[in-house]
Amino acid sequence: MSGLTPALSTPSLTAGPARVVAQPIRLAWPGRLTRALVVTDMLAIAVSLMVAQLVRFGAPPAGRPAMESLYLWVAVAIAVLWLVTLSATRSRDTRVIGVGVLEYQRVLNATLWTFGLLAILAFIAQLDVARGYLAVALPVGLVLLLGGRVVWRRTLVALRRSGRCLTGAIVVGPAADVRRVVAQLQVNLRAGYRPIAVVVTDGRRLKEWVDSIPEIPIDELPAISRRTRTRAVMIAGNLPGGREQIREIGWQLENARTELILVSRLTDVAGPRMHLRPVQDLPMVHVDLPQYTGVNHAIKRVMDVVAAGAALVLLAPLLAFLAMSIRLSSDGPVIFRQTRVGLKGTTFTMFKFRSMVVDAEARLAELQAERDAGNAVLFKIKDDPRITPIGRIMRRYSLDELPQFMNVLLGDMSLIGPRPPLPAEVEMYEDRVNRRLLIKPGITGLWQVSGRSNLSWEDSVKLDLSYVENWSVTGDLVILLKTARAVFRKEGAY
Structure with a gap:
């Protein structure tokens, strides 16, 4: 996406004692990214419909039979409807592209709406559309659409890491809140904002930012944001004038290209769990509390059973090869069994391919001195001498964990979830950490796609x-897709 231009590339302007970086007159990258997504979506839909045609009806004959003519128009209708629903669900909104799962959820919703509406139209018009055609087009198209979004998301993140495709923002609030928001924006470039100035409202001066991020007085905020064409003003924490001051700032920024963003203090709460209910004079933010039973958990269990069963069948030759390799390379059992703690503190036996020597547990005490200093609870060391040569290869690609699909079938684990802890680890948990046990442990999870053994406790x-x-x-x-990438990158696998 070489056509995307830097969001902040023009000279800075002097505003009072501070120099605030001016923004470009026009941001080119959002429009170019949207057009690129449209083209990618069109290609994904076209390929899925061609695959459905070939799978259901085979290669077209030399002539042009009526069936071919019919499905040419069916394909055009599906493609147009699909593209319209992708736009209607705002799946290409720049506010959701590049971060979180909302973009993927909108793509999924658009796909389901497309085929739902198609089924209704076919019923009303009494059209006999082959179910096999639709049964192929839907999953293939969904996978290709999501794959295209993943590719563009990675491209956008890479550009943001290089300082491009970022929107300048002025952060306003008490010193502690401003510090928190600025630190998060500088680390989490996926958000797409770069702090270009701060307004500290509680009288404290952030000396360490004087040379890098200018500090401006709050009464000059509207004028400076207009002169520098700042496109985002973030309110972090409470202002001295309360909501009246926030409303006044909003009035002063009217008719400008600036968006007013209220940064929530609700940490560790995902966006889909928060819903704004605009009641007159009393706007309320509803937070959906976590639920550990219900329809979604039933769907999760069905996905676990289907995926684990399919994996054991499809990977049977690989499982047999690994078992034979372990048996021939070292003495001892093929399967390593270990007690782990699962849902609500219950224990279960977890299965893994044995990747260490038989007396690995007995040699653990002598290796305690080499404990990873960054992890006070988990025992993980690089170049562990207890690992066998075949075990090192298996661990590099997480092949030793394949027998855990059996744990998933038995109901002790899930495909996705927290890391299954040892009983000794659970005994060291603080009260809040016990919340990890409210859901089944997983073969993979956020911990695996975010660094695995390189992570601190x-x-x-x-x-x-x-x-x-x-x-x-x-x-x-999304985690399943990221897991494949993490396995091949071999990050933190030892």
Whole structure:
């Protein structure tokens, strides 16, 4: 996406004692990204319809039979309806592209709406559309659409890491809140905002930012934001004038290209769980509390059983090869059994391919001194001498964890979830960490796609608790896609 231009590339302007970076007159990258997504969506839909045609009816004959003519118009109708629903669900909104699962959820919703409306139209018009054709077009198209979004998301994130495709923002609020928001924006470039100035409302001066991020007085905020064409003003925390001051700032920014963003103090709460209810004089933000039973968990269980069963069947030759390799390379059992803690503190036996020598547990004490200093609870060291040569290869690509599909079938684990802990680890948990046990442990999860063994204990807990609080079916699908990338990157696998 070489055509996307830097969001902040013009000279800075002097505003009072501070120099605030001016924004371009026009941001080119949002429009170009949207057009690129439209083209990618069109190609994905076209390919899915061609695949459906070939699978259901085979290669077209030399002539032009009536069936071919009919499905040419069916394909055109599906393509147009699909593109319209992708636009109607705002799946290409720049506010959702590049971060979170909302973009993927909108693509999924658009796909289901397309085929639902198609079924209704076919029923009303008494059209006999081959179900096999639709049964192929829907999943193939959905996979290709999501794959295209993943590719563009990675491209956008890479550009943002290089300082491009970022929107300048002025952060307003008390010093502690401003510090928190600025630090998050500088680390989480996926959000797409770059702090270009701050307004500290509680009288404290952030000296360490004087040379890098200018500090401006709040009474000059509207004028400076207009002169520098700032496109985002973020309110972090409470202002001295309360909501009246926020409303006044909004009035002063009217008719400008500036969006007013209220940064929530609700940490570790995913966006889909928050809903704004605009009641007159009393706007309310509803937060959906986590539920650990119900329809979504039933869907999750069905997905687990289907996926685990299919994996065991399809991977049977690989499982047999790995079992034979372990048996021939070292003495001891092929399967390593270990007690782990699962849902609500119950224990179960977890299965793995044995990747260590038989007396690995007995040699654990002598290796305690080499404990990873960044992880006070988990015992993980690089170049562990207990790992066998075949075990090292299996761990590199997470092949030793394949027998855990059997744990999923038995109901002890899920495909996606927190890391299954040892009983000794659970005994060291603080009260809040016990919330990891409110959901079944998983073969993979946020911890695996975010660094695995390279993570500190605190980071591992934060990721697991975030998953427990905010999990969704769509989020699980995204983690599965990221897991494949993490396995091949071999990051933190030892």
